Amino acid sequence: MFxxxxxxxxxxxxxxxxxxxxxxxxxxxxxxxxSAAKEIISMPGAKTTGLPFSSAVKVGNVMFxxxxxxxDVKTNQLVSDDVVDQTRLCLEKLKxxxxxxxxxxxxxxxxxxxxxxxxxxxxxxxxxxxxxxSDPPARACVQVAKLVRGAKVEISFIAANSKQKPEV
Numbered sequence: 163m164f165x166x167x168x169x170x171x172x173x174x175x176x177x178x179x180x181x182x183x184x185x186x187x188x189x190x191x192x193x194x195x196x197s198a199a200k201e202i203i204s205m206p207g208a209k210t211t212g213l214p215f216s217s218a219v220k221v222g223n224v225m226f227x228x229x230x231x232x233x234d235v236k237t238n239q240l241v242s243d244d245v246v247d248q249t250r251l252c253l254e255k256l257k258x259x260x261x262x263x264x265x266x267x268x269x270x271x272x273x274x275x276x277x278x279x280x281x282x283x284x285x286x287x288x289x290x291x292x293x294x295x296s297d298p299p300a301r302a303c304v305q306v307a308k309l310v311r312g313a314k315v316e317i318s319f320i321a322a323n324s325k326q327k328p329e330v
Contacts, residue, residue: 199221200220201221202217203218203227204216204259205217205255206235206258206259207236207258216228217259218260218262223325224321224322225265226320227256227259227318230256231309231316232249232251233313235255240313245282246285246289248314249286249289250289256317257293268297269322271299271320272301274303275303275315275316276305277304278306278309278315282314282315286315299319
């Protein structure tokens with residue numbers, strides 16, 4: 163005979179909720195996502211780096227955008243040592259990548275910000291707020307020990323366009 167423990171109840175609750183959530187009313191259509199073609203999106207105007215990652219990968223109506231730092235796409239040099247300048251360039255580059263993939267900042271649903279100094283949070287946030295003046299995406303912001311090329315900030319996005327139908 164099966165007896166319910168607290169853990170088994172929680173597992174059943176999570177499984178049941180997951181089935182209901184994905185079966186009804188999910189605002190971003192994920193049906194057929196696994197069978198949708200994977201499309202590689204490149205950073206407009208960027209030189210090929212030869213590094214083993216893509217600027218972005220789009221699958222159906224969801225785009226995963228790699229983290230970018232505030233380097234000029236042609237010279238690969240940091241725009242400046244200022245976190246404000248680096249943040250602005252990061253967000254401009256990310257915006258151009260998602261535009262290249264047929265999406266806009268309004269489609270960004272999740273963002274991760276990495277700072278080498280959490281004391282730069284307010285300065286970064288002032289620039290960030292100009293790119294997302296209303297209905298901003300969910301976001302995490304963490305301090306890290308070090309970033310590539312001595313950057314002070316790195317930002318990545320996940321975008322989803324519920325108006326696009328995924329390829330099946």
